[in-house]
Amino acid sequence: MDLDEPVNCAACGYDLTGVGWEGHCPECGRFYDKASGRGVARGAGVLSPVERGDRVIMLAKLGAYGALALGCLVWGGIASLSSPMPARPLILGMIGGGAFGFAVYATWFIDRRDGP
Numbered sequence: 421m422d423l424d425e426p427v428n429c430a431a432c433g434y435d436l437t438g439v440g441w442e443g444h445c446p447e448c449g450r451f452y453d454k455a456s457g458r459g460v461a462r463g464a465g466v467l468s469p470v471e472r473g474d475r476v477i478m479l480a481k482l483g484a485y486g487a488l489a490l491g492c493l494v495w496g497g498i499a500s501l502s503s504p505m506p507a508r509p510l511i512l513g514m515i516g517g518g519a520f521g522f523a524v525y526a527t528w529f530i531d532r533r534d535g536p
């Protein structure tokens with residue numbers, strides 16, 4: 421692995437980029453070894469378990485809203501085929517799909533702005 425790759429102490433998140441391949445974290449003194457990956461967290465930033473959980477919840481919400489939006493559109497399309505008034509389910513489906521589609525956008529936008 422590249423020595424310049426962003427590496428953080430797994431214990432305290434201290435930026436270990438540019439320090440030796442192995443040793444003790446200057447911040448908390450915990451042993452780390454970049455070669456084996458012991459005691460280090462890779463990536464540009466270290467996510468705490470809470471942040472990681474938030475991201476999972478956000479993705480789950482996006483998936484659920486997206487599925488509902490798609491479900492509304494599909495339902496509208498299918499219902500319009502068998503309905504005596506095809507425009508009505510089609511419009512309802514588009515309104516529902518649009519509402520959930522907007523929820524996806526809003527969730528993504530808000531979480532993105534508050535995120536790291």
Ligand SMILES: [Zn+2]
Pocket residue numbers: 429430431432433434445446447448449450
């Ligand atoms: Zn540390």
